[in-house]
Amino acid sequence: MTGARLWLRASxxxxxxLFIVACSGVIATKAQxxxxxxxxxxxxxxxxxxxxxxxxxxxxxxxxxxSAFATMGIAAKTKGQFTREELQPLAQVNVESxxxxxxxxxxxxxxxxxxxxxxxxxxYWLDYDxxxxxxxxxxxxxxxxxxxxKLLTIEVYDPEFFVDFGFAEDDPVKLVGAxxxxxxxxxxxxxxxxxxxxxxxxxxxxxxxxxGMGMDFANKISVKCP
Amino acid sequence: xxxxxxCLHPASLATLIVALTLTIGVHSAxxxxxxxxxxxxxxxxxxxxxxxVKQAMFYRALAxxxxxxxxxxxxxxxxxxISFVYxxxxxxxxxxxxxxxxxxxxxxEETWRRGITLSFASAxxxxxxxxxxxxxxxxxxxxxxxxxxxxxxxxxxxxxxxxVLVGARLLWVKGLGFVRAWxxxxxxxxxxxxxSGTDQRQRLASNKPPDQVYRCDQADADARTHHAAACEHxxxxxxxxxxxxxxxxxxxxEPQELAxxxxxxxxxxxxxxxxLRPCSGAIIVLVFALAQGLFWAGVAxxxxxxxxxxxxxxxxxxxxxxxxxxxxxxxxxxxxxxIVMLRAIETGAAALVLIFGVLLLAGYMASERLAGF
Numbered sequence: 001m002t003g004a005r006l007w008l009r010a011s012x013x014x015x016x017x018l019f020i021v022a023c024s025g026v027i028a029t030k031a032q033x034x035x036x037x038x039x040x041x042x043x044x045x046x047x048x049x050x051x052x053x054x055x056x057x058x059x060x061x062x063x064x065x066x067s068a069f070a071t072m073g074i075a076a077k078t079k080g081q082f083t084r085e086e087l088q089p090l091a092q093v094n095v096e097s098x099x100x101x102x103x104x105x106x107x108x109x110x111x112x113x114x115x116x117x118x119x120x121x122x123x124y125w126l127d128y129d130x131x132x133x134x135x136x137x138x139x140x141x142x143x144x145x146x147x148x149x150k151l152l153t154i155e156v157y158d159p160e161f162f163v164d165f166g167f168a169e170d171d172p173v174k175l176v177g178a179x180x181x182x183x184x185x186x187x188x189x190x191x192x193x194x195x196x197x198x199x200x201x202x203x204x205x206x207x208x209x210x211x212g213m214g215m216d217f218a219n220k221i222s223v224k225c226p
Numbered sequence: 227x228x229x230x231x232x233c234l235h236p237a238s239l240a241t242l243i244v245a246l247t248l249t250i251g252v253h254s255a256x257x258x259x260x261x262x263x264x265x266x267x268x269x270x271x272x273x274x275x276x277x278x279v280k281q282a283m284f285y286r287a288l289a290x291x292x293x294x295x296x297x298x299x300x301x302x303x304x305x306x307x308i309s310f311v312y313x314x315x316x317x318x319x320x321x322x323x324x325x326x327x328x329x330x331x332x333x334x335e336e337t338w339r340r341g342i343t344l345s346f347a348s349a350x351x352x353x354x355x356x357x358x359x360x361x362x363x364x365x366x367x368x369x370x371x372x373x374x375x376x377x378x379x380x381x382x383x384x385x386x387x388x389x390v391l392v393g394a395r396l397l398w399v400k401g402l403g404f405v406r407a408w409x410x411x412x413x414x415x416x417x418x419x420x421x422s423g424t425d426q427r428q429r430l431a432s433n434k435p436p437d438q439v440y441r442c443d444q445a446d447a448d449a450r451t452h453h454a455a456a457c458e459h460x461x462x463x464x465x466x467x468x469x470x471x472x473x474x475x476x477x478x479x480e481p482q483e484l485a486x487x488x489x490x491x492x493x494x495x496x497x498x499x500x501x502l503r504p505c506s507g508a509i510i511v512l513v514f515a516l517a518q519g520l521f522w523a524g525v526a527x528x529x530x531x532x533x534x535x536x537x538x539x540x541x542x543x544x545x546x547x548x549x550x551x552x553x554x555x556x557x558x559x560x561x562x563x564x565i566v567m568l569r570a571i572e573t574g575a576a577a578l579v580l581i582f583g584v585l586l587l588a589g590y591m592a593s594e595r596l597a598g599f
Contacts, residue, residue, distance in 0.1 A: 034278045034282040034285055034507075036285070038286075064289070064293070064514070065289040065511070069510045070371050071517075072364055072369070072374070073364070073367075090370075161278075164282070
């Protein structure tokens with residue numbers, strides 16, 4: 001009965017707190033935890049001579065923590081350095097598992113969400129930057145059929161938010177061989193990655209403590225070819 | 227003071243408990259459901275969003291401190307501090323561990339002290355499994371990330387299987403308790419309330435309104451405890467009527483039973499079920515620390531993280547135990563229907579444990595991923 005008595009004493013505040021917690025329960029989220037992996041994205045859209053889009057080439061650089069995890073147990077001739085060949089089996093595993101996550105790449109043609117538009121990745125490899133301790137994954141996703149949509153939107157995100165994707169600071173998106181009249185624009189979820197180091201200080205400011213409200217983590221690439 | 231004035235009406239109390247269970251239970255589960263009907267960008271809002279922001283912030287700071295500690299030993303203190311705060315925040319987000327522990331506590335006759343002990347034990351165990359896995363796989367075996375991911379997957383299945391077993395057993399015991407309380411109510415209503423035997427008869431004899439008759443809680447604290455125990459016993463005393471089940475009293479264990487070694491053993495099964503699955507963050511941090519040549523700093527950080535986690539889980543567990551205790555108090559005053567309600571809450575909480583286990587095992591409810599891909 002001790003618990004009950006404590007409860008009675010603290011009743012109003014505790015019950016209020018409980019109510020708030022209960023309310024937060026109503027705001028269900030799909031993300032199950034905070035991100036554990038940070039990936040900086042650079043993406044190229046590949047064009048055929050006829051102006052259709054044939055594929056998406058991704059270059060994703062992972063944070064050093066996850067890179068250390070991913071490279072553990074991989075034999076290297078030089079300690080602390082990995083060659084492309086040494087990393088190839090891992091690259092293989094990566095692209096194979098990425099399939100289960102739709103390559104974290106979602107396409108819209110003229111604003112309409114598409115399913116299952118990519119073939120299996122080609123030209124994939126990993127390289128390792130020993131200075132930064134960062135692993136970079138390169139791979140190309142060919143479209144099953146070349147895309148001729150006037151408005152092509154590519155979104156990169158992890159619906160479960162285990163991986164936090166963010167565009168690189170400079171030139172994150174390039175059009176390769178695109179017709180001259182095509183224009184590209186990018187939309188970040190908000191400035192920078194979910195929490196890249198330079199935003200860290202900002203997050204400590206209490207007035208911004210609610211940046212969690214209505215967050216949308218998709219990195220959006222829109223190409224218009226009139 | 228009337229029973230209404232002292233705190234809550236039983237109905238609002240039931241609502242409160244339902245809200246609590248929903249919050250720690252279903253919300254955690256809900257939050258972990260995979261995307262239905264095609265993935266959408268995650269929208270994270272409200273308190274959970276705020277918790278995520280804090281989690282991510284401290285998690286990144288954790289990696290930063292390890293990086294720093296490589297060149298500057300004094301950063302180790304910062305690492306410990308951040309590990310602790312990260313542990314607190316990490317446990318505040320959705321997760322099946324809290325859901326299972328809270329439901330388990332709601333379903334059982336637990337003291338808050340035992341609630342806290344179970345919370346600490348499960349959090350410490352989680353840290354230890356993380357250290358053991360990384361220690362054996364990475365340090366001794368030189369295993370790859372994929373091997374480690376597969377190992378965690380196997381551990382996960384065992385852990386979810388255990389949750390199913392714990393839930394099934396609880397549901398069996400509590401469900402029978404519910405059936406018995408229901409039957410008591412239907413057949414001999416006046417026998418079903420706490421302090422029923424004499425009190426009810428006194429009440430009937432004196433014809434006083436219920437608020438003026440003798441109640442357990444009007445005695446002083448010590449006497450109350452003894453009396454309550456005695457009453458509980460009366461409540462469970464079915465000698466005068468034929469038993470519903472040939473093997474005798476099939477409802478929940480008595481508090482004194484739970485305090486014994488058998489009760490602890492049952493508690494440990496919940497701890498084991500929850501604590502087996504290490505947290506992905508701890509594993510990555512440990513491997514990162516290992517790569518920087520600071521494995522022991524990583525181990526210390528993981529243990530401190532576990533302490534932080536324990537504090538949050540213990541807080542939630544205390545709420546669950548408190549709600550249950552207050553529920554019992556009011557429900558017992560309400561007599562037969564109250565007992566049925568109490569058993570119904572317990573049965574519901576037990577069912578929740580089982581449902582979590584089945585959903586986790588079936589993969590409908592995802593737990594933390596380890597390898598991103």
